[in-house]
Amino acid sequence: MKRLSILIADDDAEIADLVAIHLEKEGYHVIKVSDGEEAVGAVEKQSVDLMILDIMMPKMDGYEVTRTIREKHNLPIIFLSAKTSDFDKVQGLVIGADDYMTKPFTPIELVARVNAQLRRFMKLNQPKIETKTSLEFGGLVITPDQRTVTLYGEGIQLRPKEFDILYLLACNPKKVYSVEHIFEQVWGEAYFESGNTVMVHIRTLRKKLEEDRRKDIWIKTVWGVGYTFNG
Incomplete structure (x- = not known):
């Protein structure tokens, strides 16, 4: 079975490495990038099943990355950010994120949210028998x-x-x-x-x-x- 790929976009290498360790233990393939432009490029060049995005990144922030990704791709996006205000959380969800976690965070909760988002996404995108019911x-x-x-x-x-x-x-x-x-x-x-x-x-x-x-x-x-x- 193909390993699911998760993209981590965060300019804080220590956080990216910590998240990657826990996700790899769950069996995921992890891709790490350090700025927004690299995040967009990675999604264009390879298969990505879920994205974990910081908001405050060089070149393109997480909001701009999400807007760009949503123009072409349908995949779960989780914001992982030090911005903790309700306004920032609401803005992230309105732009197109599926979930929002604040730093500091517990890796076990982040992994649980990743698992939940992927379970739901894969369930909703399973092939269905076409009917005319509406x-x-x-x-x-x-x-x-x-x-x-x-x-x-x-x-x-x-x-x-x-x-x-x-x-x-x-x-x-x-x-x-x-x-x-x-x-x-x-x-x-x-x-x-x-x-x-x-x-x-x-x-x-x-x-x-x-x-x-x-x-x-x-x-x-x-x-x-x-x-x-x-x-």
């Missing part, structure tokens, strides 16, 4: 087998977790899901004060569904409880 709600059509969404005939580009949240809610209209339940179902791991993660993804999803300019409110907030699909 969920239709007025002008909104969700086709799970193709993982596509159209709104009044126009396609909407959703990131994997945005689609998963929408599909989870739409499968059971009117059912109220707590933030904890959404996180555990979509991220595939135990909830650990990750409310901002869910809220950021739902905020972005609402913008893509054009709730800010249409009368249709697809995702309804149930204050103090969670979210429900208003289909």
Whole structure:
């Protein structure tokens, strides 16, 4: 079986080496680079299954690297950064990261998050038997087998977790899901004060569904409880 490859992009060699040691013990093939341009080049030249990115790097920071990678590639991205503010975490998730860890960190938790992201990514990308089943709600059509969404005939580009949240809610209209339940179902791991993660993804999803300019409110907030699909 092919070893999965993980790219570590960090200009702190000691941290990169520490992370690499623990990932190699798990059986991963590790690629290390020290700046953003090298990170982008590595993904273009070889197969990378997951990226661990620092934010503050020479030449291209982690945000710019993520934007560039997301234009062509679909793979899990985890930020590992000394920037600890909620603003930085939210910005990272909005740009396209799948997870965010702050320094200092425990290697065992980072490995656990890497394993969880790869399990979920590989499960979602397994070949599926094509069917014509879709969920239709007025002008909104969700086709799970193709993982596509159209709104009044126009396609909407959703990131994997945005689609998963929408599909989870739409499968059971009117059912109220707590933030904890959404996180555990979509991220595939135990909830650990990750409310901002869910809220950021739902905020972005609402913008893509054009709730800010249409009368249709697809995702309804149930204050103090969670979210429900208003289909």
